[in-house]
Amino acid sequence: KAGVTQTPRYLIKTRGQQVTLSCSPISGHRSVSWYQQTPGQGLQFLFEYFSETQRNKGNFPGRFSGRQFSNSRSEMNVSTLELGDSALYLCASSLRAGDHGYTFGSGTRLTVV
């Protein structure tokens, strides 16, 4: 079966712009979570969604937001981009919230210039 699909794979944006990243979970999975990975901070939890509801949010500024659609696909948005937002953004899906093993996508590499 198809894995977690994240689009686009690579993205270059300018400071001050906004960006939207997409995540399509494994078919049947209803829980989606997002992580940011940078060399300095490592992997950090951004937020998670289940049945279109945000269940948990990490310690990130309000410029970072997300949503989940009725088909479980999820998007995350970053407004007013800063250089420090350059990172690999990873999405993970599972059948339910709190499942033991999640499947991660390959990520979107965002570069802010």
Place this chain on the structure above:
Amino acid sequence: DAKTTQPPSMDCAEGRAANLPCNHSTISGNEYVYWYRQIHSQGPQYIIHGLKNNETNEMASLIITEDRKSSTLILPHATLRDTAVYYCIVRGIYGGATNKLIFGTGTLLAVQP
């Protein structure tokens, strides 16, 4: 969730067993131990999890000490493709389960030919 401590790096000869240690001395009774790995430029991959008993699957074995304060992930016959950063994570499964994982810095396992 309890904090984990792992060595920053380890080497292993191809074909030999790789034993990756993790200390989680503050683990509480309802917290599981999870292992994920991340091969360069890919998303993390779930390997195995356990609560009290030793666990084995097609990828690895997980040995948890009787006091649950430490664990060891064993890759029985390491190959070059097992070169990756291995993360040990402790997470509780409570009511209102969440998908939030707290990643540490992990152990970079280098499998040598």
